[in-house]
């Protein structure tokens with residue numbers, strides 16, 4: 112069991128870094144920080160309205176966790192990048208727990224969800 116958990120953890124890190132590299136390459140969100148300190152992006156042109164606002168893991172230095180769900184699930188606007196969307200979808204499909212990923216979730220939150228789903232399936 113220990114080996115499986117560490118494999119899943121490593122797989123999560125690899126998927127996260129792969130997704131981040133794709134986002135860095137394609138820059139679908141085009142986030143801009145303005146003089147007022149507020150940020151705009153490809154979907155929100157009003158400073159302070161980007162999707163991270165209001166998230167418990169958001170800080171003035173950006174995201175404080177490794178949220179794979181956020182890296183793989185872009186909003187409708189960023190999703191217009193077909194090639195990128197296909198590549199991100201492939202990463203998600205290759206993960207055994209791809210359907211359990213959600214936005215605004217740390218790696219720890221995600222693994223708690225995976226553990227909960229596993230226990231629920233064993234109870235059946």
Ligand code: SF4
Nearest residue numbers: 140152153154162186
């Ligand atoms: S996912 Fe959409 S709303 Fe969030 S930063 Fe990117 S473009 Fe903006």
Ligand code: SF4
Nearest residue numbers: 163166169174178181
């Ligand atoms: S967890 Fe997601 S929504 Fe929250 S700050 Fe990080 S990237 Fe943004």
